[in-house]
Amino acid sequence: MRQPKTLQLVPITLATSICSYRGLRPEVCLLSLLLATPLLKGDTPQGDSSQTGPSVLKKLSLEELSQIEVTTPSKEPQEAFRSPVAIFVITGEEIRRSGATCIPEALRLAPGVEVARIDANKWSIGIRGFGTRLSRSVLVLIDGRTVYTTLYDGTYWEVQDTVMDDIDRIEVIRGPGGTIWGPNAVNGVINIITKNAKDTQGMLVSAGGGNEEQGFVNLRYGGSQGQNLNYRVYLKAFTRSPEDHSDNRNFDDWRAGQIGFRIDWKRDNKEAFTIQGDMYDEEAGESVDAVSYTPPYSQIIDGNALLSGGNITSRWSKMLHEGNDIQIQAYYDRTNRHEPNFGEIRDTFDVDFLQRVRWAARQRVSWGLGARLSHGNELPVVSGLTFTPAQTTDQLFTAFLQDDIGLIDNRLALTLGTKFLRTNFTGLELEPSARLLWTPTAKQTLWAAYTHAVRTQSDVEEDFDLSGYIATTRSGIPYFAQFIANPHFAPEQLNGYELGYRRLIGKRVYADVATFYNHYHDLFSEDIIGAPFLDDDPPPTHILLPAQFRNGLLGYTKGGEIAAEWGPANFCRLRGSYSYLHMNLGKSPNSGDVGTAPGIVGSSPQHQAMMQAAFDLAKVLQLDLDYRYVSALPGQLVPAYSTGDARLAYRVNRQFEVSFVGRNLLQPSHPEYGGDPGPLVGIKRSAYVQVTWMK
């Protein structure tokens, strides 16, 4: 049985909120900066020997200076560097140079993120462990909209898309972010931020194709109305071929189309308003196990998931006066999902408010409120997979309060805060955190954090009746295990302890180390709760082994990530990272769990390493190479693998660029994760050509 997808809800709490760690402007949200790159490049004054050295610059006029292109792609490098969180920012430029054609593939650029492709249109993504197809406990946002379904507290990656060129950056936070981000930001937050419409003016057309990416096209047009109003509209479509199936059941072909717009208005840098929306429609091939109480009881069906949806988000921010600004955001999101064994239609409404006030000399207080309603209509398709009740409206109400306190000069700062949340499943829950930041010099940052986070229960734990066919007895009675809805499922709990250090060494080397110890309890388990019995509702008569989702697992994870960047020369940049993860989970003494823990532990890699090199061979020629190693996943029977990508781009003239991209080049195919019925799906070596025209 496989599952649904679609939705989104979750608390979002304003993408912005994390800005409050260091007080960035809310509409931009989050540390806008690049962790790695920026410092290297921005802070590297050149000698005076060149054509563009100081002796030339000093003669230029104001207007000419405004026209010079500089080497720093980042906006405010300091912000990420000085944040007491394990954050990594993937820039739009890095995404473009990686040749990634979709968001999950772009996430491979961040350390500590486990990206495993299950087949052409499905991924398992985890942060610091717990990677699954459903990416539970990782909160994902696109422009402040939570794209995560309260159906099971996870993300359907195949319907999260946009024009890759329009992505400004992806901020990946490893570790719990519950205080600001709300429930389910347990193991991490992935915050996808698209460009302001003023940065996407003009026409962009890109198209291409290859063996896997059989054909794709992106069209985008950006215009403006006066100085303060900018907009863009886009259309994208692609068709993708199946991956490598040893049994030739090539079910995972994928076709999708999406359109959208964004309008940005601002006044005097004091007030801004954004409205944006998207609509998509796709067919994603899949293979599912359809279980029913009537023969043939269990059937593998290869078919298409028909997925469509739309969303609209508006956001208004205003500076009331100095050191006091507010933001209000509201969105509506609709997802339709029709799979061979499951269907769901979901409508989500969400409103958030955020205010940040400078208070006394050294304090910055942020607080916010949020409310979300998500109505899900679960469509029964097979009798082995139903919800009781079939229609529910999930509710979430949140409030948070955070104070950022300067302790000693500019060197030591303490951030204290908590989230208060309540859902239709839970009473009041608190998610407090304390973060300490020490910056002994401008080139070093040391930080430590304690955070408590919860994953609130979802429809799947509380309302879900899921059956698995086991066998037919000699007398001809079918025998099933059934997960019975558990209205007493409790939130999963995490206490996280983190320590991090960042350093700029000389002008050209940057290093970031983050370590963690996370203690979990009340984790999801699958318990046998009684002896088998005869049941005839629904008919025909069958034997049921009763089981239930409960909170029987506990344990800890520990590990760390090292990321470094080195720019030996202006035209060359090397980046590397290594992530280590140790998971130790087991069942609590009174749990009837049957083997869930080893499956979880064995589905996240213990070691991951990555190395990337970017070269500007000439002004018109870029070369990017990357290599990655992922250790084995015994829980998925996936051996360790290493592979690499390459991209060569030639800029023919100002408007026209051709690029050649090869992915997974080191072997004909390799599996990265299980999840589909049948043998493991191999991810193929692939290549495509893309032409881009912009004006």
Added chain:
Amino acid sequence: MGFFSHRSRRRPDRSKFAVDGTISLWLLSLLCLTASFKCQAAEEQVSEHQVKAAFLLNFTKFVEWPEAAFGDGHSPISICVLGEDPFGSALDQIVEGEVVEGRRVVVRRIKEPPLAKQCQVLFVSPVIKDVSQILTSLGPGVLTVGEGSDNFLREGGVISFVIENRHVRFDINQGAAETEGLKLSSRLLRVARSVEK
């Protein structure tokens, strides 16, 4: 139950991939290393702070200070850098030998907020916190310049650098300039990305 895909799988292993990827890793580093020897030949690009340094000098030509901002008629125009200096030697090289309105232009690096008449241009490094406190403690006649955040203007700064599409631009808070007794030329206002009243 395969609802949750972390369930253990019981399937034969088929490990037919393998290639030793470490080779490519070494290749990469080698490429970069050799490249670094040749790097001087490559075209130089301009760093963000070189351009910002040139802007700082340029600002002095388009701002009129009140008499009270200077010690006397011969005092230089001092461009002060408070906190970490992001400019390196670029600012010194750009300012060297410059004379504006009969006054020499000099660079000073300071650790404490300046005394009255000590600085005519004050660049406040983003490392500095409590910016609003520093800004309010300054005497009149100081052109304050920050970077990287809208907050600098909100807190009373006059000019704030921003990077937009890889270009260095700046925003102006004209109200703050008036409070400081500074007259900004219309040309400066025109080049600015935005001007707050």
